Amino acid sequence: xxISVIGAGYVGLTTAACLSEIGxxxxxxxxxxxxxxxxxxxxLPFFEPHLDDLVKRGVASGRLEFTVPSDAIKxxxxxxxxxxxxxxxxxxxxxxxIESVARMILSSAxxxxxxxxxxxxxxxxxxxxxxxLSIYNMNALTFDVVSNPEFLREGSAVEDFFHPDRVVIGxxxxxxxxxxxxxxxxxxxxxxxCPVHSECPAVPEPKLxxxxxxxxxxxxxxxxxxxxxxxxxxxxxxxxxxxxxxDIEKVAExxxxxxxxxxxFLNPGIGFGGFCFPKDLxxxxxxxxxxGCDFSLLKEVEKINVRRAEQFVxxxxxELWVLRGKTLAVWGLAFKPNTDDVRFAPALSIIRRLLxxxxxxxxYDPEAMxxxxxxxxxxxxxxxxxxxxxxxxxxxxxTEWNEFRNPNWKQLGELVARKLIIDGRNxxxxxxxxxxGFQYIGVGRAVQAIRTAQEFKGIAAAGVLDVSAVSQPAxxxxxxxxxxx
Ligand code: UDX
Numbered sequence: 001x002x003i004s005v006i007g008a009g010y011v012g013l014t015t016a017a018c019l020s021e022i023g024x025x026x027x028x029x030x031x032x033x034x035x036x037x038x039x040x041x042x043x044l045p046f047f048e049p050h051l052d053d054l055v056k057r058g059v060a061s062g063r064l065e066f067t068v069p070s071d072a073i074k075x076x077x078x079x080x081x082x083x084x085x086x087x088x089x090x091x092x093x094x095x096x097x098i099e100s101v102a103r104m105i106l107s108s109a110x111x112x113x114x115x116x117x118x119x120x121x122x123x124x125x126x127x128x129x130x131x132x133l134s135i136y137n138m139n140a141l142t143f144d145v146v147s148n149p150e151f152l153r154e155g156s157a158v159e160d161f162f163h164p165d166r167v168v169i170g171x172x173x174x175x176x177x178x179x180x181x182x183x184x185x186x187x188x189x190x191x192x193x194c195p196v197h198s199e200c201p202a203v204p205e206p207k208l209x210x211x212x213x214x215x216x217x218x219x220x221x222x223x224x225x226x227x228x229x230x231x232x233x234x235x236x237x238x239x240x241x242x243x244x245x246x247d248i249e250k251v252a253e254x255x256x257x258x259x260x261x262x263x264x265f266l267n268p269g270i271g272f273g274g275f276c277f278p279k280d281l282x283x284x285x286x287x288x289x290x291x292g293c294d295f296s297l298l299k300e301v302e303k304i305n306v307r308r309a310e311q312f313v314x315x316x317x318x319e320l321w322v323l324r325g326k327t328l329a330v331w332g333l334a335f336k337p338n339t340d341d342v343r344f345a346p347a348l349s350i351i352r353r354l355l356x357x358x359x360x361x362x363x364y365d366p367e368a369m370x371x372x373x374x375x376x377x378x379x380x381x382x383x384x385x386x387x388x389x390x391x392x393x394x395x396x397x398x399t400e401w402n403e404f405r406n407p408n409w410k411q412l413g414e415l416v417a418r419k420l421i422i423d424g425r426n427x428x429x430x431x432x433x434x435x436x437g438f439q440y441i442g443v444g445r446a447v448q449a450i451r452t453a454q455e456f457k458g459i460a461a462a463g464v465l466d467v468s469a470v471s472q473p474a475x476x477x478x479x480x481x482x483x484x485x
Contacts, residue, residue, distance in 0.1 A: 004072035012082030027072035091282035126213035149220035155338030170216025238444025248444025271308030273335030324358035332399025347398035409436035
């Protein structure tokens with residue numbers, strides 16, 4: 001099928017490249033001419049595993065072309081709207097780009113058009129779009145408006161396209177439903193060759209959910225808000241674990257083993273970030289207000305999330321006492337692994353707070369340093385986690401990149417000023433770290449208690465503790481140990 005995709009951002013470019021991979025002829029359009037030129041030569045504006053290969057393959061095969069919106073809209077019957085809907089001052093989604101695509105369709109298209117809303121939009125937007133197209137329709141255009149929300153995650157966007165849990169189609173006509181089924185047929189029947197796995201995992205075929213446009217639009221906001229709520233919930237429980245002397249990883253396993261709950265998205269940490277959860281949550285709260293629904297539950301989810309950065313800095317302060325003049329190594333800047341995206345990244349808000357306390361930050365991230373430097377030019381960007389650790393009073397783990405999982409502890413121990421890991425993502429555990437002479441502080445885990453004299457001696461020998469200040473190994477929860485500065 002001939003398809004155009006308007007907007008070459010995360011959602012648009014991934015959708016366009018993947019649709020061309022499953023055999024459609026796709027015109028990916030954007031108003032940014034420079035971006036179009038870069039894309040034509042396979043240069044992507046962001047890092048996303050597998051996507052650059054897909055774009056190159058699509059362009060080489062002629063199935064993926066880059067052009068301006070009006071040109072694409074003229075050429076194809078099906079039009080995916082994948083433009084940005086960033087938050088306005090009041091948190092509502094800015095729909096002006098959606099409206100301008102509608103105006104372009106009205107001025108450039110003739111005959112029939114299937115207008116497919118893929119951007120994240122408030123409920124009832126498809127109805128508003130349909131009304132707008134009807135009112136300003138001067139070219140006797142016939143059209144259908146469909147809602148087809150996107151659920152791809154950054155860092156695994158291509159995999160999520162080929163192995164979605166569900167494809168949601170909100171449509172009001174049989175013609176529109178038939179066309180949408182044809183577009184997604186290879187994915188729905190898992191007949192497409194997935195560019196991610198040499199052998200695809202045995203996952204059930206994606207579910208096709210056919211509904212009306214309002215319901216489809218609500219699925220998106222409600223899904224993201226629910227996932228964000230799950231994260232804030234486990235972070236709340238992590239606080240209780242720290243206070244009560246329990247282990248959040250075990251608690252999460254206990255909770256998540258209940259099929260009604262599921263273990264996914266119960267990873268505690270420094271909070272959720274990225275360009276979706278924070279803004280979709282805010283937008284959904286506003287939608288709730290407009291609909292006269294009390295969404296205070298979601299406001300709490302937001303509050304819990306915002307507090308994570310504050311709490312993490314307090315934890316560092318509690319351990320390092322005076323922060324001014326301290327050097328901190330930061331491992332990870334991206335809002336999550338496998339992306340270079342730092343938008344609303346918890347790491348950046350934590351670093352800003354630590355800078356305000358007068359600390360020196362030495363940071364390393366495998367992909368996101370260039371983008372982070374735009375926001376935070378005043379910190380030191382290092383070429384490796386080891387370089388970042390040089391002279392550090394603590395190593396802060398802020399993004400759980402695989403690259404950090406198995407450090408050379410001996411080498412690390414020789415570089416740092418103090419052998420202390422404060423882990424904001426529970427990438428490690430005390431059992432992994434303390435045998436290497438490092439003190440470990442995770443999320444939702446009792447502060448590393450000195451359980452045995454042996455251990456105490458081990459850490460003392462490693463020069464972490466001032467033994468003269470300590471009589472007996474501290475009981476599990478207390479933090480009676482004083483560090484030698
Ligand atoms: C999210 C949704 O998952 C996706 O379906 C939607 O289409 C877009 O928004 P994304 O923002 O790419 O995707 O990232 P996701 O993997 O959901 O992570 C979001 C944030 O939550 C990250 O900061 C991540 O670190 C954090 N997170 C995730 C946790 O803190 N704990 C978890 O258990 C899971």
